Amino acid sequence: MVQQTFEGEVLTEPVVVEREFETVDMNINIGPQHPVTHGVFRMVLTVDGEIVKDAIPYIGYMHRGGEKLSENLDYRGALGYQDRTDYLAAFNSEWVYVNAVERLAGIEIPERAEYVRLILAEFNRLLSHFMFMGAFGTDVGYFGTAFTWTFKERERIQDLFEAVCGDRIMYNYFRVGGLAWEPHETFIEDSHWVLDQVEVGISDVDELMTDNEVFVARCRDVGAMTADEAISYGVTGPMLRASGVPFDLRVDEPYSIYDRFHWEIPVGERGDVYDRYLVRLEEMRQSVTILRQALEQMPTSGPIEPERMPARLRPAPGEIYMRQENPRGEYGIYMVSDGTDKPWRVKMRSPCFHNLSSLKPQVINTYLADAVVALGSIDIVLCEVDR
Amino acid sequence: MVLSEFAGVSMPDWLDAILRIIFIVALMTIMAFALIYGERKILARFQARVGPTRTGPIGTLQSIADALKLITKEDVRPITADRWAFELAPYMAFVPVFLVFVPMPFTETWFIRDLNLGLLFVFAVLGLNIVGVVMAAWGSDNKYALLGGVRAAAQAISYEIPMLLIVVAVVMVAAGRLAVDGDASAAGSINSIVGDQTTTPYILLQPLGFFIFIIGMLAELHRPPFDMPIAESEVVGGYFVEYSGMRWGLFFLAEYTALFLLVVLASSLFLGGWNWPFGADVGLGLQIVLTLVKTTVMIVLVIGSRALFPRLRIDQLMSFSWKVLLPFAIVQVIANGIILSYGGADWVVGIVSFGLLVALGGLVYYIMRRKQGEGARTVQTTPATPRVITAPEVTPVEAGGD
Numbered sequence: 161m162v163q164q165t166f167e168g169e170v171l172t173e174p175v176v177v178e179r180e181f182e183t184v185d186m187n188i189n190i191g192p193q194h195p196v197t198h199g200v201f202r203m204v205l206t207v208d209g210e211i212v213k214d215a216i217p218y219i220g221y222m223h224r225g226g227e228k229l230s231e232n233l234d235y236r237g238a239l240g241y242q243d244r245t246d247y248l249a250a251f252n253s254e255w256v257y258v259n260a261v262e263r264l265a266g267i268e269i270p271e272r273a274e275y276v277r278l279i280l281a282e283f284n285r286l287l288s289h290f291m292f293m294g295a296f297g298t299d300v301g302y303f304g305t306a307f308t309w310t311f312k313e314r315e316r317i318q319d320l321f322e323a324v325c326g327d328r329i330m331y332n333y334f335r336v337g338g339l340a341w342e343p344h345e346t347f348i349e350d351s352h353w354v355l356d357q358v359e360v361g362i363s364d365v366d367e368l369m370t371d372n373e374v375f376v377a378r379c380r381d382v383g384a385m386t387a388d389e390a391i392s393y394g395v396t397g398p399m400l401r402a403s404g405v406p407f408d409l410r411v412d413e414p415y416s417i418y419d420r421f422h423w424e425i426p427v428g429e430r431g432d433v434y435d436r437y438l439v440r441l442e443e444m445r446q447s448v449t450i451l452r453q454a455l456e457q458m459p460t461s462g463p464i465e466p467e468r469m470p471a472r473l474r475p476a477p478g479e480i481y482m483r484q485e486n487p488r489g490e491y492g493i494y495m496v497s498d499g500t501d502k503p504w505r506v507k508m509r510s511p512c513f514h515n516l517s518s519l520k521p522q523v524i525n526t527y528l529a530d531a532v533v534a535l536g537s538i539d540i541v542l543c544e545v546d547r
Numbered sequence: 548m549v550l551s552e553f554a555g556v557s558m559p560d561w562l563d564a565i566l567r568i569i570f571i572v573a574l575m576t577i578m579a580f581a582l583i584y585g586e587r588k589i590l591a592r593f594q595a596r597v598g599p600t601r602t603g604p605i606g607t608l609q610s611i612a613d614a615l616k617l618i619t620k621e622d623v624r625p626i627t628a629d630r631w632a633f634e635l636a637p638y639m640a641f642v643p644v645f646l647v648f649v650p651m652p653f654t655e656t657w658f659i660r661d662l663n664l665g666l667l668f669v670f671a672v673l674g675l676n677i678v679g680v681v682m683a684a685w686g687s688d689n690k691y692a693l694l695g696g697v698r699a700a701a702q703a704i705s706y707e708i709p710m711l712l713i714v715v716a717v718v719m720v721a722a723g724r725l726a727v728d729g730d731a732s733a734a735g736s737i738n739s740i741v742g743d744q745t746t747t748p749y750i751l752l753q754p755l756g757f758f759i760f761i762i763g764m765l766a767e768l769h770r771p772p773f774d775m776p777i778a779e780s781e782v783v784g785g786y787f788v789e790y791s792g793m794r795w796g797l798f799f800l801a802e803y804t805a806l807f808l809l810v811v812l813a814s815s816l817f818l819g820g821w822n823w824p825f826g827a828d829v830g831l832g833l834q835i836v837l838t839l840v841k842t843t844v845m846i847v848l849v850i851g852s853r854a855l856f857p858r859l860r861i862d863q864l865m866s867f868s869w870k871v872l873l874p875f876a877i878v879q880v881i882a883n884g885i886i887l888s889y890g891g892a893d894w895v896v897g898i899v900s901f902g903l904l905v906a907l908g909g910l911v912y913y914i915m916r917r918k919q920g921e922g923a924r925t926v927q928t929t930p931a932t933p934r935v936i937t938a939p940e941v942t943p944v945e946a947g948g949d
Contacts, residue, residue, distance in 0.1 A: 210861055297857070298780060300857040301858025302771075303590070305855065312595050373911065374859055376915055376919045377863055377918065378858070429920070529781050530860065
């Protein structure tokens with residue numbers, strides 16, 4: 161075919177211009193107001209269709225200057241603030257703080273108080289993991305079923321906490337040197353009853369989720385992290401154990417009386433979202449085991465605080481880094497005393513902050529839906545990330 | 548149903564038509580209300596809740612309260628939205644669904660028109676529904692809505708094909724059976740298909756067909772595990788994220804109406820519709836009861852799937868449709884063709900279809916268990932080896948300063 165241009169030039173064959181079909185990458189805001197962010201977290205995803213090309217997380221919406229606030233109050237006064245960092249595991253956070261102060265000041269606490277603390281902290285681990293199961297189930301797409309089933313169990317544990325300390329979320333029950341007051345009379349029987357219910361609840365969650373084909377399809381091989389990667393990002397807690405590292409501070413840097421019980425550390429194989437779920441599920445069962453033993457061993461009477469406590473707490477100048485295994489990983493308090501009644505420096509090492517830092521490599525080049533699931537599997541508490 | 552016969556008076560055609568339209572809209576609105584209330588109650592029972600209790604006796608007026616709220620709500624249109632696409636989309640989603648009502652047989656005599664190609668009409672018109680969804684997605688000028696709309700379009704395209712193929716297989720069986728009476732050409736009419744199931748519901752002849760139809764129905768309705776177009780945790784509601792008030796309500800109404808219609812269709816095609824399987828010619832009252840029972844059972848199935856299944860990923864949904872359902876549907880059509888053209892008996896069709904269903908289930912089970920991995924349930928455990936507690940040394944430092 162002969163074609164002629166406007167200038168009169170004769171072209172013997174048509175010119176074929178090949179053009180690629182252009183697509184535009186799209187930025188999608190996940191958060192700060194989005195059902196999946198579990199708080200105020202913002203993640204800007206650059207997506208090519210459904211594939212995530214880039215992810216930029218933004219944190220800091222909940223920053224309240226918790227470390228500085230703790231420095232401005234005396235050692236006992238800052239206790240109430242610790243509940244507000246990790247509000248899903250408030251007893252655990254309180255425990256780290258009081259342990260840090262006690263070791264800094266050299267205070268020995270009575271055995272019974274130690275047992276009560278451990279029992280409440282392990283119950284809190286159950287509470288937190290139930291929250292994970294519910295929220296994660298919703299992220300994966302259960303329309304509220306996982307949420308309501310787990311909240312039924314959470315309710316029972318919270319009722320127990322309410323009976324012990326009068327509050328359901330912000331307990332403020334541990335004290336430097338012991339406990340605020342005696343737990344109620346039927347504490348041990350109530351705890352056993354709650355444990356019976358909770359065991360049923362755990363197997364309910366197991367039956368609802370673990371073997372569900374759709375659940376497996378969504379979670380297997382999503383957000384996989386090798387052990388080296390996990391360690392290099394400072395990931396701790398169930399996420400690290402899911403990657404195959406049997407690191408649990410309750411064993412590896414024992415504190416309190418964990419050496420008196422026998423339990424096992426669940427470890428994952430592939431480090432993916434499914435393994436994180438399985439590790440948490442098994443951890444709940446192990447927590448129940450610990451709790452049963454602790455409730456059996458716990459002395460029924462005895463003091464809950466030392467005989468003599470200084471009226472004003474002035475630890476000798478020194479520093480301490482106390483770290484414990486919180487439900488989300490290694491929660492640490494670094495504290496420097498200058499000999500006055502206020503800490504000179506308080507630093508909180510929050511596990512979620514480090515776990516969250518590993519999000520980006522997990523979500524890049526996956527599907528948008530996988531990014532949501534990977535974010536859910538970290539089990540973030542934004543109050544703790546931002547402090 | 549012919550209204551003039553039903554009311555016992557003669558009336559002009561145009562009045563008859565208007566009355567039928569009013570009848571459709573009224574009945575479907577009531578059905579949608581009942582379904583919304585039923586879904587909330589049943590879902591609540593699945594989820595250890597009680598559902599609505601405050602409006603009316605055991606919450607029965609909840610849907611009316613919701614509707615009043617939706618009607619009185621402000622109708623917001625984003626300033627950057629494409630005006631006409633945005634405003635017309637709900638109607639484009641809503642009208643086709645109501646049109647599908649026409650050939651639906653609720654009892655032997657209750658239907659609007661017995662279309663000779665009723666099944667074709669249903670799928671042709673119901674497929675238009677997606678135009679409204681895509682219009683809403685594009686017109687909203689919202690990224691979540693766009694993603695949701697594109698997902699919905701991809702999903703509708705991939706799931707209507709196996710669904711239609713399986714309906715073709717059903718029509719083949721029906722044609723074979725109707726040819727015995729000498730009228731195979733009526734096999735496209737839903738009424739004839741139901742009428743043929745007086746003793747043998749087609750679920751016995753086409754179990755695979757029933758399974759694929761249910762899957763396709765869930766996908767068509769954006770129900771879990773195929774609800775990624777409206778996935779709350781990913782695209783925050785999907786294509787109707789920018790809608791409010793009654794425009795959103797129209798999407799909602801269309802969704803529930805489609806649920807009811809597809810359930811009636813499934814019950815007509817596979818469960819024998821208004822037939823009592825152990826004896827022909829039951830009265831009108833029993834036919835209504837039978838239709839209601841069969842649809843209710845399937846609605847509970849659908850709602851149960853919402854409570855007990857998470858959501859698939861979009862690529863998994865597509866590959867399940869194209870790589871699993873579609874080949875099985877094609878094999879079913881070919882098998883029916885071969886068996887029926889060689890004059891095979893009905894029970895041969897049923898056994899072949901059942902064999903295919905078992906193969907499909909086995910395949911999915913095998914793939915998923917292989918993906919889940921060996922020993923996934925028993926995470927390897929390291930026995931705790933406690934060491935002696937050693938309090939960390941408190942080292943004095945030069946602290947303080949200012």
